[in-house]
Amino acid sequence: MAKKVVIIEKDEDILEVLSYILIEAGYLVACFQTNNIIIEQIAKEKPDLILLDVINVSSEGTALCQAIKKDRVLEQVPVVALSTHLKPQLIKEICADDVMKKPFDIDELLQVVDNHLQAPA
Numbered sequence: 001m002a003k004k005v006v007i008i009e010k011d012e013d014i015l016e017v018l019s020y021i022l023i024e025a026g027y028l029v030a031c032f033q034t035n036n037i038i039i040e041q042i043a044k045e046k047p048d049l050i051l052l053d054v055i056n057v058s059s060e061g062t063a064l065c066q067a068i069k070k071d072r073v074l075e076q077v078p079v080v081a082l083s084t085h086l087k088p089q090l091i092k093e094i095c096a097d098d099v100m101k102k103p104f105d106i107d108e109l110l111q112v113v114d115n116h117l118q119a120p121a
Contacts, residue, residue: 065095
């Protein structure tokens with residue numbers, strides 16, 4: 001059975017590209033734009049992994065990531081942050097399981113996704 005990846009991204013073009021890449025790699029994909037997403041919508045998708053756009057390391061910038069990690073249903077779902085922030089390690093320290101710098105390499109992105117989805121729960 002195919003694994004499901006939820007993509008939460010503000011930029012519609014990046015959202016479309018990520019969706020295409022992951023579908024071509026054999027994943028099921030659900031897409032949301034950052035400005036209109038709530039935890040219940042994410043949980044309803046029953047994701048195996050979440051790719052999350054994190055613009056900055058602030059309480060506002062990481063709020064959704066932190067909320068996902070505090071949610072009973074989603075807390076065990078790996079969150080891979082996609083960010084242009086100069087210090088991506090800070091995002092990982094705050095809430096994400098992994099961080100990919102934008103712009104990202106497609107092969108590296110797929111490797112990170114595969115690694116998290118093959119890890120034992």
